[in-house]
Amino acid sequence: MVVATITHLCLSDLHLGAETSLLTQLDANGQPLYGELSPVLDTLIACIRDLLAPQAGQPDKPTLVLAGDVLELALAHTHEAAMSFERFLLALFPGGEQDLFSRKVLLLPGNHDHHLWEAAREQYYVDFLRTVPVGQPLGPAWSVTRLYAVDDGIGWPRSVLLESLARRHPCLADLDVELVYPNYGLVTPDRTRTVVITHGHYVEPIYMAMSALRTFLFPEQPAAATIEDIQQENFAWVDFFWSTMGRSGAAGDGVQRVYEMAASPGGIDKLSERVAKGVVKHWGRPMFPDALEQFAIKSFVKTLFESAFSHERGHVMDPLSEATAKGLDDYITGPLNRQIRHERRHDRVPEHLTVVFGHTHKPFERRRAMRGFAHPVVVFNTGGWVVDKITAEPLYGGAIVVVDEDLNCASLRMYNEPERGARPQPVRVAAPEQAGGNPLAAALASRLAASQAAASNPWARFTEAVGFALEQRAWALERRSC
Numbered sequence: 001m002v003v004a005t006i007t008h009l010c011l012s013d014l015h016l017g018a019e020t021s022l023l024t025q026l027d028a029n030g031q032p033l034y035g036e037l038s039p040v041l042d043t044l045i046a047c048i049r050d051l052l053a054p055q056a057g058q059p060d061k062p063t064l065v066l067a068g069d070v071l072e073l074a075l076a077h078t079h080e081a082a083m084s085f086e087r088f089l090l091a092l093f094p095g096g097e098q099d100l101f102s103r104k105v106l107l108l109p110g111n112h113d114h115h116l117w118e119a120a121r122e123q124y125y126v127d128f129l130r131t132v133p134v135g136q137p138l139g140p141a142w143s144v145t146r147l148y149a150v151d152d153g154i155g156w157p158r159s160v161l162l163e164s165l166a167r168r169h170p171c172l173a174d175l176d177v178e179l180v181y182p183n184y185g186l187v188t189p190d191r192t193r194t195v196v197i198t199h200g201h202y203v204e205p206i207y208m209a210m211s212a213l214r215t216f217l218f219p220e221q222p223a224a225a226t227i228e229d230i231q232q233e234n235f236a237w238v239d240f241f242w243s244t245m246g247r248s249g250a251a252g253d254g255v256q257r258v259y260e261m262a263a264s265p266g267g268i269d270k271l272s273e274r275v276a277k278g279v280v281k282h283w284g285r286p287m288f289p290d291a292l293e294q295f296a297i298k299s300f301v302k303t304l305f306e307s308a309f310s311h312e313r314g315h316v317m318d319p320l321s322e323a324t325a326k327g328l329d330d331y332i333t334g335p336l337n338r339q340i341r342h343e344r345r346h347d348r349v350p351e352h353l354t355v356v357f358g359h360t361h362k363p364f365e366r367r368r369a370m371r372g373f374a375h376p377v378v379v380f381n382t383g384g385w386v387v388d389k390i391t392a393e394p395l396y397g398g399a400i401v402v403v404d405e406d407l408n409c410a411s412l413r414m415y416n417e418p419e420r421g422a423r424p425q426p427v428r429v430a431a432p433e434q435a436g437g438n439p440l441a442a443a444l445a446s447r448l449a450a451s452q453a454a455a456s457n458p459w460a461r462f463t464e465a466v467g468f469a470l471e472q473r474a475w476a477l478e479r480r481s482c
Helices: 039-055 078-092 114-129 160-167 205-217 227-243 249-263 267-283 290-308 322-343 439-453 458-481
Strands: 006-011 063-066 104-107 176-179 183-187 193-198 352-357 364-368 377-381 397-404 409-416 428-430
Touching: 006 039, 039 078, 039 409, 039 439, 039 458, 078 160, 114 160, 114 176, 114 227, 160 176, 183 322, 193 322, 205 227, 205 322, 227 322, 322 352, 322 377, 377 397, 377 409, 397 439, 409 439, 409 458, 428 439, 439 458
Parallel strands: 006 063, 063 104, 104 176, 193 352, 352 377
Antiparallel strands: 006 397, 183 193, 364 377, 397 409, 409 428
């Protein structure tokens, strides 16, 4: 069987730098060792190398697309995330023929590493200012990048921080890290098929809180309808609350503790009681008996915490909550559809759309009809690589989405959380049913079966490593949440 060449490999939600990330090495006491290679990352790299082995020696290596929340900048300090990212790059790019990917890495910032985008966007505007003659009016700074690459000699903006980390190592001296935000599009030469990769935070209502507030305060104004409108209205909220808390000193460390406690069994009750006791103590002379006053405050605070932590990752009954499923459909049929049609207005608009996103940490695949598209839209979710609950959640897991030169897509479901103490299921290939079949999914399944039957089986070693790491993270999380 002739198999199209793999051109892109997509990972997301690595949360490098987080203690809860499966890619962060922990010591025997559950403390992070940021400069060391974790067994999960080591075996993950071995699996990717095995996957790409048939293409070894070809001049064009596939492109690595990192679809957001790659660095943990909300719940970890910058230097911790930076050391973890360095270790990640060194494992992927040891040099020469051993490199797994092209030396142009694409990163689509998510909510937890959104500040990478803000820094690059501001630097790009500084570079633009140097080109404007004195006395000429200045144009506005842009908020998003183009969806599709254009050969205009400019390219995507670059991350000064991440490229500086790479330049510290001779084997990474020529590595480029380009930022695309929030959507990255691929299109076939005949313009009939397109794949769009995005992190996906704007499919969840909480990340569009400023747009919702504006609509509430000024109902006569039209709602944000384009990618640019959404980003302009919500970037400061996303950047402040979801991407810079790790640099808030002891307060930032406290936010991580709050987050972990809220995700633990009974954690919101404990947090609410702690806040209520603190408030009563701070007030000094109470207006009512201490117990009554503390109960009232605890009830109020508990309601606030439950509202704040009721986002998508807290929904464990389905791959998507009802609100996020609607947000995904609205995002695809609204802003994304408009962006595709705007950028393809002088050319053919692709008839077939595949969307790849992460953010929710719950991998899935589906195909369904959507308004505005001639054919059913195929959706892949890449899952995530952290353990932020003590109890096992079977819908949580990590996946790699692979794209070939014909823009066929398939998911390598690397793991889903088993019951605590149980071994994860072996890696498998997944893709929605589609007319004409999926040659990439069939080829990956054949390749995977052959590797799993071989004496040297990196996929089995990965499953063993991830099973141990899941248990270790849950144990460490329970210790910190007490």
